Amino acid sequence: MKTLLLHARTFARIAPRLKGLNAALNIVTVDDAARFHDAWTSEALKEAPAVDLAFGNIDAFYSPSVREFMTAILKSPDFDWFQSAAAGIENPALVAIGQKSKRYTTNHTQAESMAEWAIWQAMDFFRDGPGHRANQARGEWKRIAVREMQGSRWLIVGYGSIGQAVGKRVSALGGVVTGMRRTPGPAGGAARVVAPDTLMAELPGADVVLLCPPHTPETEGMADAAFFAAMNPDALFLNLGRGALVDEDALMAALDAGRPAFAALDVTKTEPLPEDSALWKHHKIVITPHDSSDTPGTVARGDETFLANLQLYLDNEPMKHLVDRSAFLAG
Secondary structure (H helix, E strand, O other): OEEEEEEHHHHHHHHHHHOOOOOOEEEEEEOOOOOEEEOOOOOEEOOOOOOOEEEEOHHHHOOOOHHHHHHHHHOOOOOOEEEEOOOOOOOHHHHHHHHHOOEEEOOOOOHHHHHHHHHHHHHHHHOOHHHHHHHHHHOOOOOOOOOOOOOOEEEEEOOOHHHHHHHHHHHHOOOEEEEEOOOOOOOOOOOEEEOHHHHHHHHHHOOEEEEOOOOOOOOOOOEOHHHHHOOOOOOEEEEOOOHHHEOHHHHHHHHHHOOOOEEEEOOOOOOOOOOOOHHHHOOOEEEOOOOOOOOHHHHHHHHHHHHHHHHHHHOOOOOOOEOOOHHHHOO
16 A cells, blocks of 8 residues: 655645545655654654655645655655646755656646736736835825736747746737747747747847746856847846746846846745845845745645546556656756
8 A cells, every 4th residue: 555645734635535545545644843643543653654655735845844754755765656736846855856756747737826926017017016106105196107918018938837827818918928939839828939049039029028938958047138138128027937047137237227127036046035135125126935826726726736646646547747757867
C-alpha cells in the first residue's frame, strides 16, 4: 500500500474527497508544529515514515514545517510521485524533489488569479491610480486625464496558460492582444500570434508589455536596456514570469529616462526582495511579493488538479502535466 504525505490543512480541506481511498492509501499529515500523524486515525507518529507520494502546495511550502516536509520526501527510499501546486520547476527545492521523484506533475490553474493581477495593474495605470490617490491625500479636487482599456494594445511575451488567461480578459474588455510564443497558429484571446524573434519590432507598438515566459538561458535578462529603449514611452511594463527575466538596473534607468512610463513587478531577481533594494522606493514601480496567484480559488483549483491526478495514478493511467525527468537531471 502506498503512503501519501499531505500538510494537515490540505487533508482537512479535501478529506471528504479522499473517503473510500483508505483501502488504497495510507495518508500521513504534517502540521505547522512539524508533528506527523496518521490522517485516518489521528494517531501521532514518533517520526516521519517513508512516503511514496506527496502533494506540495502553499500549505506545505509556506509552513514552518517545510523542512520536515522536504526531509520526509528526500529521505524516502522509493519516492514515486510528487504533485506540485506550481507551474514552474526551477526553484532549487523543486529541483531536488524532481531529481528524487520517479514521477513529477505540475499545476497550471494559477493562471486565473495571475491574469486578474495583470488586469488590476493595467487598470490602475490607465486610470492613473497613483495620481488620484495623491490628490486624495492632499484633499485636492482635480480632474486627471486618463486612458481606457478599450483599444489598448498588449504584447504578451510567453503566450501559454497565463498569457492566454490574460489575453482573454483583455480582449473581453476591448483590448487588442498580440501573443508571442514559439508555437505558431491561433490562440485564445489573441488577435495574432508572433514568433519570439520579432520581439524588438513589436515593442514600440504596445501600450502594455507583459512578460510571462519561463526562465531559461534564452530568456534570462531578456528585458535589458535595449528592450526598454524600444518600448513606447507611454507604455506599462509588467512581469509575471520570473525576476531573472529582467535587468532591474536597466529597468530603473529606463523609467528615469521616461521609457517606459511605469512598471509593475510580481517577481524580482532576489526573493524576498531585500529591504534596502532601490526597487521598493522607485516612484514608477509597483512591487507585489510574488503573490499574484495566492487566492482561495487558486488553492481550490490546485486541490482539484491533485485529486484528478491521484485518481489517474491509482488507476495506473497517464497523469496530466507530467514533467520529463531529464528536466531535473539536466539541472
